[in-house]
Structures are given as structure tokens and as C-alpha cells.
Amino acid sequence: MEKRKPRAQKQDKPNPYRGIRMRKWGKWVAEIREPNKRSRIWLGSYSSPVAAARAYDTAVFYLRGPSARLNFPDILADHRDEGYSHHQELSAAFIRQKATEVGARVDALELSADKSSRTFLKPDLNEFPSPESSDDM
Numbered sequence: 001m002e003k004r005k006p007r008a009q010k011q012d013k014p015n016p017y018r019g020i021r022m023r024k025w026g027k028w029v030a031e032i033r034e035p036n037k038r039s040r041i042w043l044g045s046y047s048s049p050v051a052a053a054r055a056y057d058t059a060v061f062y063l064r065g066p067s068a069r070l071n072f073p074d075i076l077a078d079h080r081d082e083g084y085s086h087h088q089e090l091s092a093a094f095i096r097q098k099a100t101e102v103g104a105r106v107d108a109l110e111l112s113a114d115k116s117s118r119t120f121l122k123p124d125l126n127e128f129p130s131p132e133s134s135d136d137m
Contacts, residue, residue, distance in 0.1 A: 016049050017071040019056030028052040030103065032059045034092060041092045043099040046107045055103030062095045 015021060020030045023045070030043035030052040043059055046052040053071040060068045 017053035017056070018069065019043075019060065019071070020049060020052040022049070030056040030059075030099070032056060032063065035063060039092075041096055041099075043096060044103050046103050048107060048110045051103045051107035051110060054106045055099040058102040059095050059099040062090050062098060 019032055020028055022028050027045045027047065028049045028051070029045045031040045032043060033040050041059060043055040044052070046055065054075070057068075057070045057072055057075075060070065
């Protein structure tokens with residue numbers, strides 16, 4: 001009989017948010033288990049842990065309603081869907097769509113914020129260019 005390999009030890013740093021994990025290559029993914037089922041709903045792959053966590057929050061809110069344990073309870077409380085009723089039956093596809101919309105929006109905002117926060121050296125326009133810094137070559 002073949003023995004199983006022992007599981008790798010958990011990383012020193014635990015996941016910063018509920019419902020997400022980091023891939024080996026650095027992407028963050030989110031997924032959630034469907035209630036009373038063994039299957040999972042795939043919520044997407046994101047560049048930042050915050051985007052993955054926001055996707056998870058959206059899905060868990062649709063599945064469990066206002067009593068859900070969220071990563072960002074203050075943010076979701078401000079952006080509830082007007083047409084949402086916890087008593088209506090929601091499909092996995094609908095939940096996945098809503099979660100990936102939120103996650104993609106947050107990911108795009110974070111990426112654009114990262115790009116705009118980079119500081120570039122601005123040349124002194126009052127100074128004559130030296131031959132080494134000339135862009136004409």
C-alpha cells in the first residue's frame with residue numbers, strides 16, 4: 001500500500017483574508033463552498049489579495065445574507081444591491097458573475113493606483129542636456 005506524503009507546513013504568514021489563497025506564482029484566487037454541497041464556486045484570480053477578498057465578500061453576502069462573516073463589512077454595507085432579497089434562490093453562475101465584477105473592478109482600481117503612485121524623475125527643463133542624457137541617439 002502506498003503511503004501519503006505529509007502535507008507541507010503552512011506558510012509563516014497566514015492568508016490576510018477569509019476565502020482566498022495565493023498561487024505559487026503570486027496570483028490571488030477566491031472560491032467559496034456552496035451551502036449544503038461539496039462543490040465550490042470559483043470566484044476568479046486577481047493580482048491583489050484585497051480584490052480577491054472583495055470578490056469573496058460579495059459571494060458570501062449573496063449566499064448567507066447580512067449575517068455573513070465578511071472581510072470588509074463596512075464597505076459592503078454601503079454598496080448593497082437594491083434588488084437583492086436573501087430569500088430568493090440564487091444560482092452559482094449569478095453569484096460568480098457578481099463576485100467577479102466586484103473583484104475585477106477592485107483589481108483594476110488597485111493596479112491603476114499602483115501605476116499612478118510611482119514617482120518618475122522629472123527633468124529640469126531649464127538645464128541644457130548633456131551628451132550622455134540626449135535621447136536623440
